[in-house]
Each structure stands twice: as C-alpha cells, then as structure tokens.
Amino acid sequence: MAETGTARPGPQPRMSGDAMRLAVKVARMYHERHMRQTDIAAELHISQPRVSRLLKRAEEAGIIVTTVAVPAGVHTDLEDEIELLYGLDEVVVVDVGGSEQDVLAALGAGTAAYLESTLIGDDTVGVASWSATLIAAVDRMRPARGTVVDAVVQLVGGVGAPRVQLQATQLLGRFAAATGASPVFVSAPGLLGSASARQALMADPTLADVAALWARLTTVIVGIGSLEPSALLRESGNALPEADQETLLKAGAVGDICHRFFDGRGELVESAVNDRVVGIEPDQLRRVPRRIGVAGGARKHTAIRAALLGGWINVLITDLDEANRLVEYARVAVGRDTQAG
Structure with a gap:
C-alpha cells in the first residue's frame, strides 16, 4: 500500500516548490486515483517519461512511503x-x-x-x-x-x-x-x-x-x-x-x-x-x-x-x-x- 504526503526522516533530494507540488500531484493521481502514467501525462500535459521521473523523485524524497500490510494467517x-x-x-x-x-x-x-x-x-x-x-x-x-x-x-x-x-x-x-x-x-x-x-x-x-x-x-x-x-x-x-x-x-x-x-x-x-x-x-x-x-x-x-x-x-x-x-x-x-x- 502506498501512502502520500508523509516524508521520511533524513537527507532528501532538493526539489523546487513547483517540482515538489507537481511530484505530489502525480503521486496522488498514480497511487490514490490509480491512474495510468499515460493518462496522468495527458491530463497534466507533460510527457510520460517525465511522469516516471517525478514518481521516482517523489519516492526518493519520501513523499511516497510504501508499506506492506500482512494479512491474518500469513507468517x-x-x-x-x-x-x-x-x-x-x-x-x-x-x-x-x-x-x-x-x-x-x-x-x-x-x-x-x-x-x-x-x-x-x-x-x-x-x-x-x-x-x-x-x-x-x-x-x-x-x-x-x-x-x-x-x-x-x-x-x-x-x-x-x-x-x-x-x-x-x-x-x-x-x-x-x-x-x-x-x-x-x-x-x-x-x-x-x-x-x-x-x-x-x-x-x-x-x-x-x-x-x-x-x-x-x-x-x-x-x-x-x-x-x-x-x-x-x-x-x-x-x-x-x-x-x-x-x-x-x-x-x-x-x-x-x-x-x-x-x-x-x-x-x-x-x-x-x-x-x-x-x-x-x-x-x-x-x-x-x-x-x-x-x-x-x-x-x-x-x-x-x-x-x-x-x-x-x-x-x-x-x-x-x-x-x-x-x-x-x-x-x-x-x-x-x-x-x-
């Protein structure tokens, strides 16, 4: 399960305010609205490779935190x-x-x-x-x-x-x-x-x-x-x-x-x-x-x-x-x- 908006502690790659805002927006569209990268690119009028780069930078910056929820009965x-x-x-x-x-x-x-x-x-x-x-x-x-x-x-x-x-x-x-x-x-x-x-x-x-x-x-x-x-x-x-x-x-x-x-x-x-x-x-x-x-x-x-x-x-x-x-x-x-x- 991916969570957005909570940064991990420690050093983070520097991002400008506009880039940070766009990275958060892309992360929410991808993980919360479950949109495909091509659809995100079309809606935001940016390229699909840029969407991929923004998602990667969002993960590196701690905007995206991935956790694994273990169901009951799995050990x-x-x-x-x-x-x-x-x-x-x-x-x-x-x-x-x-x-x-x-x-x-x-x-x-x-x-x-x-x-x-x-x-x-x-x-x-x-x-x-x-x-x-x-x-x-x-x-x-x-x-x-x-x-x-x-x-x-x-x-x-x-x-x-x-x-x-x-x-x-x-x-x-x-x-x-x-x-x-x-x-x-x-x-x-x-x-x-x-x-x-x-x-x-x-x-x-x-x-x-x-x-x-x-x-x-x-x-x-x-x-x-x-x-x-x-x-x-x-x-x-x-x-x-x-x-x-x-x-x-x-x-x-x-x-x-x-x-x-x-x-x-x-x-x-x-x-x-x-x-x-x-x-x-x-x-x-x-x-x-x-x-x-x-x-x-x-x-x-x-x-x-x-x-x-x-x-x-x-x-x-x-x-x-x-x-x-x-x-x-x-x-x-x-x-x-x-x-x-």
Whole structure:
C-alpha cells in the first residue's frame, strides 16, 4: 500500500516548490486515483517519461512511503526467521493447529498450493511414496494447463500390502496426472531382508534405469518420519522390524527420510539397514537442488529439526506451532553457545 504526503526522516533530494507540488500531484493521481502514467501525462500535459521521473523523485524524497500490510494467517516474518536460523532456501508456514489429522489435512492443502505455483516446467521430480501428508497434498492438486514436470520418480521401493500399495501407486499416478509427468515406479519392496538381496535387485536393468533417473532429479518431495513408523508405513509391510528399530534407537536415530535414518544432529546413522534399502542413496538425495520436506506436529519435532540441521531438505512446509518450536529451539541453542563462549 502506498501512502502520500508523509516524508521520511533524513537527507532528501532538493526539489523546487513547483517540482515538489507537481511530484505530489502525480503521486496522488498514480497511487490514490490509480491512474495510468499515460493518462496522468495527458491530463497534466507533460510527457510520460517525465511522469516516471517525478514518481521516482517523489519516492526518493519520501513523499511516497510504501508499506506492506500482512494479512491474518500469513507468517512471512516467521518463515524468514526460520530460513535464516537453519540456512533454508524457503519455508512455508501453514496457519493451522489442532489434532494431527487437522495438521495433516492443512499441510496437504498448503503443499498442493506451493507445488502448483512453483512447478513451472523442465523438472524431474522424486517423490517418497509412504507419506500420508504427500497423499493429502496430491489429492488436492489441480491439473496444470500444460506439462510442468517431465517425469515423477518413486524414491524408495513400494511393493507391500495391496490396499496400502494402491495408495502409494495412486500418489505417483495422481501427481503425474496433475503435472503432465511420466510416472516411474520402483517395483520392489522398500526394505529387503539382506544386503545381498538388495545388491542383486539393484543390478536388474529395470531398477538400474530408475537409479539413473535418481541422478537427474531437480526436485524431491518427501515426508519426514519419526523413528516410530507411521500407520501408513506400518500397514504397508515396509516398516522396520522391531529389532532394527531397537538397533537404530540405540545408535541415536530420531527420524528418517526415505528409510535413511539420522540422529539428532542430522547425521546419517550407519547401520546394516542402509544396505537393505531399495531407494535413493543418502548422498544422492542431498545433492538434489531443491529438496522439499513436508511435516508437522509435535510428535515429529525432533525429526524435523534434525532433518534441517543435517541438510536433508532445503525447503520446509510445516504448521504454525512447529514453526514456533523450531525458532524457540534455535534461540535457546544460540543462547547456550553464547554463554559457553
């Protein structure tokens, strides 16, 4: 919103009385009466370039003061702070509270809107299939007018229980339909029983072709999991066995992305589980230029924070309460470091 007639403090470019009067008049016509510069020029019998110069001089002199009115429910200041504190490229805060289901639905809607506005073409996108939040997002995506994604590739194996497998397949299929992309599936379980079985499977030409696409990804869209598997993952049959969960817990794991588990600092937890995952490699994942993580809720706070600290994602879509928790944690951590120093 532009305001006229209030000068900013400090040195101002000198203007004669006539020039000042004309600059104010032009500013009011342009900002208050919403006239086009050509119409202003015609009415005042001056050239259009002179109108442009007068508007610029009016801004420099403080006659025009531009302010941005932030509507309720928009939290760009909080988003900017999280970006600065955690070194992220972008943060989207969805104004929602309440139950886990409320947060999931709102994150789905927020993610759909974000993807619709930022997928503009020539992208090869990787998607994690076992995420209820991503399913909610894809369900809310509207079809693009043209092809905005070249291919959408599954990031981790997805063969499992038929009912849940159908959801994972539909996630990729609906995303492809909404963006004009060609879907590429991983026709294998997400976790095999041994490293040798995984090695043999990844040598298969079909999976080798998928792995080649992982190296060409420009964007990934992932959920962030806590150590305890989600209901969707548990039902799929791709959840970790309890013995593996116990091993990872003892090693300090707090969360995962695509079955790659990390500790509270975001460091990859080295374990035999990594050698059995049919999916994108950790280093390969973290080299993708745009890495969008979608997660929220108090239960996932530790995992989300660790994913940010470890550089697993560089775009975060989360809820308002979690955004505030992330800021509070970072402020406390900075305070501790200051006292220690």
